[in-house]
Amino acid sequence: MVKLLTGNALLRGDVLWWTGSGWSLALADAVPVEDGESLLVREAASERVNDLALVDAEAAPGGGYRPVKIRERIRGFGPTVRADLAVANGDYR
Amino acid sequence: MYRYDVIDQGILDARVAEFRDQVERRLAGTLDEEHFRPLRLKNGLYLQLHAYMLRVAIPYGTLDSRQLRMLAHIARKYDRDYAHFTTRQNIQYNWMRLEETPDLLADLASVEMHAIQTSGNCIRNISADQYAGACADEVDDPRPWAELLRQWSSFHPEFTYLPRKFKIAVTGSDTDRAAIKLHDIGYQLVRNADGELGFKVYVGGGMGRTPIVGPLIREFLPAGQFLSYSEAILRVYNRFGRRDNIYKARIKILVLETGAEEFARQVEAEHRHVLPLGIDAPAAEIERIKGFFGDPGLQTGLNDAVDRSDPDFALWLDRQTATHRMPGYRIVNISLKTVGGIPGDASSAQMDAVADRTLVAR
Numbered sequence: 001m002v003k004l005l006t007g008n009a010l011l012r013g014d015v016l017w018w019t020g021s022g023w024s025l026a027l028a029d030a031v032p033v034e035d036g037e038s039l040l041v042r043e044a045a046s047e048r049v050n051d052l053a054l055v056d057a058e059a060a061p062g063g064g065y066r067p068v069k070i071r072e073r074i075r076g077f078g079p080t081v082r083a084d085l086a087v088a089n090g091d092y093r
Numbered sequence: 094m095y096r097y098d099v100i101d102q103g104i105l106d107a108r109v110a111e112f113r114d115q116v117e118r119r120l121a122g123t124l125d126e127e128h129f130r131p132l133r134l135k136n137g138l139y140l141q142l143h144a145y146m147l148r149v150a151i152p153y154g155t156l157d158s159r160q161l162r163m164l165a166h167i168a169r170k171y172d173r174d175y176a177h178f179t180t181r182q183n184i185q186y187n188w189m190r191l192e193e194t195p196d197l198l199a200d201l202a203s204v205e206m207h208a209i210q211t212s213g214n215c216i217r218n219i220s221a222d223q224y225a226g227a228c229a230d231e232v233d234d235p236r237p238w239a240e241l242l243r244q245w246s247s248f249h250p251e252f253t254y255l256p257r258k259f260k261i262a263v264t265g266s267d268t269d270r271a272a273i274k275l276h277d278i279g280y281q282l283v284r285n286a287d288g289e290l291g292f293k294v295y296v297g298g299g300m301g302r303t304p305i306v307g308p309l310i311r312e313f314l315p316a317g318q319f320l321s322y323s324e325a326i327l328r329v330y331n332r333f334g335r336r337d338n339i340y341k342a343r344i345k346i347l348v349l350e351t352g353a354e355e356f357a358r359q360v361e362a363e364h365r366h367v368l369p370l371g372i373d374a375p376a377a378e379i380e381r382i383k384g385f386f387g388d389p390g391l392q393t394g395l396n397d398a399v400d401r402s403d404p405d406f407a408l409w410l411d412r413q414t415a416t417h418r419m420p421g422y423r424i425v426n427i428s429l430k431t432v433g434g435i436p437g438d439a440s441s442a443q444m445d446a447v448a449d450r451t452l453v454a455r
Binding site: 008010011012013014015047050051071074075078079081082085 | 119120122125126140141142143144145173188189190191192435
């Protein structure tokens with residue numbers, strides 16, 4: 001079981017995924033983290049991303065990774081209703 | 094409609110300025126999230142799965158057109174052009190930007206609305222029968238009494254950190270449209286055998302993971318003791334409600350575990366201490382508040398005869414309207430349950446359309 005680092009952006013609350021070098025709105029960009037606890041502590045100290053958490057993930061059928069728990073999958077894929085409101089993929093600044 | 098006085102407006106404006114400063118400090122990095130979170134929650138701003146969500150109170154579910162237009166404006170300007178009306182007469186905006194929230198709250202304050210006490214373990218928005226003031230079957234208009242509760246519970250220092258959130262509903266009708274028995278306190282306006290106005294008091298109802306129909310703890314509470322009795326209930330809950338387990342912290346669990354009879358005895362005992370404190374509103378103040386909810390200028394002398402020759406109109410009349418207290422008028426329900434849509438959601442255009450067609454919207 002691998003771990004993904006996720007959180008919510010300070011400015012808009014958008015769901016963010018750690019890409020290895022920064023944050024992305026796209027779950028497809030997420031990469032498994034090693035030594036996640038120290039990374040979490042470091043990113044938490046910056047105070048730019050809220051509710052940081054390491055979540056369990058597995059390989060996704062189409063490549064990349066997806067969270068194991070349904071709550072985190074919903075965070076990753078967007079609302080289960082009004083799919084048009086899902087955040088567009090793209091780099092987070 | 095109740096209107097704020099200069100003191101009400103001053104409190105609200107100061108609160109917006111205070112939150113603006115808190116947001117600026119959070120964005121500047123001089124206030125961390127641990128310290129900012131309780132401050133934003135005090136202003137109704139949650140961080141949910143996908144974004145910030147702001148919950149705005151609609152006291153006892155009453156809006157005027159000016160306020161509804163502002164809610165539409167906020168949906169357009171600050172959100173994704175829609176908002177969600179909740180079952181407890183709040184409205185929620187689901188896609189907020191943190192830095193814009195102070196401006197949004199300032200816009201809300203300009204029409205005497207706010208998001209204070211829509212989060213946290215305090216007394217939440219007071220809800221009421223959605224037909225209040227218009228229906229033919231009520232003993233008395235519940236809105237002035239709900240307004241009295243709103244004023245009493247706003248910033249009440251003793252009840253800011255209750256064991257859990259606390260919800261109160263008021264109705265003036267035997268038909269429980271306000272779901273009072275599913276609230277922490279449910280008040281039903283009644284008259285006793287002598288014709289005096291008072292309340293039946295239900296405590297400890299609720300929904301969620303432990304749904305309970307609240308038991309009656311007082312058959313007749315004189316209207317003049319409304320606030321002191323509310324204070325007594327809250328004091329007993331604040332003292333004995335559980336704080337060790339969030340799932341056992343609502344008053345419904347306390348009433349269930351204590352027993353309704355014993356709980357009522359404790360409230361009566363506490364009420365004997367509270368009553369002499371003189372916190373109940375004088376009759377003149379109740380009359381002053383009632384003055385804000387007078388007749389909105391309805392025509393008299395009309396009759397209820399309606400041309401039912403159009404079957405679609407007749408169907409709509411039967412299904413979507415209710416009897417009004419004034420002959421010649423009907424109460425109109427506007428459903429927010431569209432086929433395939435999200436129940437409760439309304440677009441800014443829909444809100445504007447309702448505001449344009451009504452003097453008062455509920």
